[in-house]
Amino acid sequence: MIRVSVAVETPQYAGLAPCLDYLSEQPLLPGTLVRVPLGKRDVPGLVWDVDPDAAPCDDRLLKPVSEVLQALPPLDGPWRRLIDFSARYYQRSVGEIALAVLPPELRRLEADGLDRRLVKLARRPAPDPSAEAPPRPALSPGQAAVLATLLPACRGDADPACHLLHGVTGSGKTEVYLRSAEAALEAGRQALVLVPEINLTPQLEARFAERFPGRRLVTLHSGLTPAQRLQHWLLAHLGQADLVLGTRLAVFCPLPRLGVVVVDEEHDPSYKQQDGARYSARDLAVYRGHLERVPVLLGSATPSLETWLHAQAGRYRLLSLPERIGQGELPRVTVLDMTQQPKPPAGREAPPLAAPLLQAMRQRVERGEQTLLFLNRRGFAPVLGCSACGWKSGCPHCSAWRVFHKRDRTLRCHHCGFADRVPRACPDCGNLDIEPIGRGTERLEEQVAELLQDIERPGGGPVRVARIDADSTRLKGSLEAQLAAVHAGDVDVLVGTQMVTKGHDFRRVTLVAAVNPDGALFTSDFRAPERLFATLMQAAGRAGRDAQAAARSEMWIQTWTPGHALFAALRAHDFAAFAQSQLAEREMAGLPPYSHLALLRCEARDPAVAEAFLREARDAARALMPPELADELVVYSPVAPHVAKVAGFERRQMLLEARSRARLQWLLAQWAPQLGPLRAAHKGLARWAVDVDPLDI
Known part of the structure; x- marks a missing residue:
């Protein structure tokens, strides 16, 4: 033995x-x-x-x-070393x-079951290698310059490196991804392409399938059935798949002939896993490229500040696409000062859209063009309230409001999922006049239809308003159907959350409007300006993607703080200036990327139990730190997060900060083994987790 x-x-x-x-x-x-x-x-x-x-x-x-x-x-071996690094x-x-990170179906199979799956897989017909690809589009000068640097590494003829492809929206980043994958495939290697969200997978999959008809392309994401996921994983692991396209979990896909790794929209927070092993797929993609000595391509119009700083310092190679394909213009940005708009009569709610914006929308409808309205809040209204006694629709299990959904007449908590019917009267005082407070996409869709009901489309008929958010796309295939309607021109005004602000190529959209972005700007998270700038830049990029209509494309922003520096940078489409100002603020405050963070999170029914656990964990961490590191390592006291209670559990967290990543990892390696025994001493503690490089603080 x-x-x-x-x-x-x-x-x-x-x-x-x-x-x-x-x-x-x-x-x-x-x-x-x-x-x-x-x-x-x-x-x-x-x-x-x-x-x-x-x-x-x-x-x-x-x-x-x-x-x-x-x-x-x-x-x-490289796959195992990636796992070892991730664990440490x-x-x-x-x-x-x-x-x-293995397919759930694979973990359940025994040897006989796996043998049957592999036999079935061997019977699958291989792609026709003689299938002809469509003609490739001509490259712009910017694309040609980028590819001249990138392609030798993809073919294996030059030293691999991590590249940041900073290109404005509509500049042809996807074509660069396609040519990079093509170079790797011609060298007999495989390509891994990561996307941030599932709703971006089908359209990118269609682009790759069209370009590589004789190659085997597989996808990996949570929308697949267990059998499909196992089949695609096996094809990749056996080397039979040439291209793998997937969301964050695909970074762990075994690829014996890996030749290039592409991370699209690398700034997107969806690449960070928020439960279990809280890994960053973007960071692991960079490390995997280093392990396997293959080039990594990070693409974004608004890179994360960490990535941008690495590119400026020369750690990553910066590749730029500053112009749109066809010399198309970026949309003109108009910041609408809501403090200067007429006030509604007493007792009446202000309209969702200011008069100048509404007029701009009317012009688009009359010309047969499309408008995109961005509001990152689903439901009809964030809360129901009683004007008589002040009651609001709070969640009994969370420290959050239940959102009013008018279509099914429910109050639904978006944190724990608890839902209930809308009461006929105020539960506290019996007042029959309870009303929605605030506005979500469902309400905006209804109000826009009313505001534009007097307009007739060029072909006749009323204005067609559609909504795309997590509620309207719940059923399988509904997202694809709604996007197809937008692309076909069957929608005049599209209302949506950030689901529709990135990656989509809406050729008929010439006007994009952010209805209420201020709520995302003033939060306790220091990353709020960075995220809002990225979201608005991505949203603006949906307008004017057709070069013929680019000259009249616009982005309107309704804000109560028009003087904020973020909007000045947005007007000029100047990401570099915005990043420079943000990095200067971060450096002064000692925040990432100039420091490195970890969070210890825990949950318990009794908040005193969670706080006691964190206090003892804090004392244990401080006891490990030698005096000479007192200025380099800081362990803060426990605090409650913004939403302190979810599904009946009280949540608390504690922040660790270090000047260097090495110092933080040293402390975590000594400290983490003590947390398990410490948890056993605190009965009633439901769960705890260490979150390294947290995105939400």
Whole structure:
């Protein structure tokens, strides 16, 4: 019997070793999928590299491996090193990450079941290699210059590096992605393309499928069925898929011939996992490129400030596309000062759109053009209220309001999902006159239809108003159908959340308006201006994508703070100036990227339990810090987040700050093993997690 080290899915706080030892009748290569006994269960595991520092153990105490899934080739060394790094950096166990990123269907299969799946996969017809691709579009001078730098690395003829492709919206970044993937494929390698959200996957998949008809393209995202996800994962792992297109989890997809990694909209917060192992897919993509010595391409019109600083410092190579394809103009930005608009009569609500904006919309409708209204708040109204006693529709399980959804007459909490019927009268005083407070996309859609009801479209008929948000696209296929209607010109005014502000190529949109962006600007999160600027720039980029209409494309912003520096930079489409001002503020305040953060989050029914746990954790962290590091490491006291209670659990958090990433990682490595035993001493603590490089503070 041979001793093997196996990574199994056990949480770090369980106090077990990173990998457990078992006995095998035959030598097993690291990366081999097995099933092993763990307690009273039989669980999946991966044979892992032997830790030379592991404590010795008597073989007589070890259990044998239950089953070896030999039909699956072992996961290779670079993949295992990526998992090892992720576990160390994000303070999770190796097995927890290694098994969590495998397809759920694969973790459930036994050897016979896997054999049947592989036989079925082998029967799939291969793509026709003789299929002809459509003619490639001519490159702009900017694209040609970018590709002259990028393509040698994609072919393997130059040293790989991480590149930042900073291109304005409509500048042809997708064509650069396609040509980079093409160069890697011609060199016999595979391409990995990451997108931030599922709703961007179908249209990008269509672009890649059209360009590479003789190549096998697979997608990886949560919208797939378990069987589809396993099938696509196997095709990638076996080297039969040439292109893999997916959301953040696809960064862990095993690719034996990886040649290039593309991260589209690299600034998007969706790349950060917000539960379980809280990893950043963008950062791991950069590390994976370094591990496997392949080029990484980060693309964005509004890069994150961390990425921008790396590019300015020369750590990343900066590639620029400052102009739109066809020399199209960027939309003219108009900042509408809402303090100068006429006040509504006493007792009446102000209209959702100011008169100048409404007139601009009317002109678009009369010309047969489209308008996009951006409001990042779904539902009919954020809250229902009683004017007599002050009652508001709070959630009984969260410290948040329940949102009024008029279509199904419900009050719904967007944090815990609790929903109830709208009461006929105020629950506190019986007043029948309860009314919506504020405005969501459902209400805006209704009000816009009323405001434009007196206009007739060029072809005849009333103005067609549509809405795209998480509520209207809940059913399978509904998003694709609504987007197709917009592209076909069957919609005159589109109301939507940030789902429609990025990635979509709306050729008929010439006017984009941000109805109420101020709510996103004044929050406690220091990243709020950066996120709002990125969102508004992305929204503006939906206008004027047709070069013939670019000259009359506009972006209108209704704001109560028109003097804010963010809007001045937005008028000039000057991301560099905005980034410079933000970085100067961050440096003065000692905030990322000039410092490095980690959060310890916890939840309990009783807030006193959560706070006591965090206070002891704080004392343990401070006890680990030598006096000479007092100025470089700071552990703050526990505080409540903005939404302190969710689904009946009180949430608390504690911030750790360090001047250098190495110092922070040193402290976390010493401190995290103490948190598991500490949790056992606090009965009633539901869960806790360390969040390295948090996005929401």
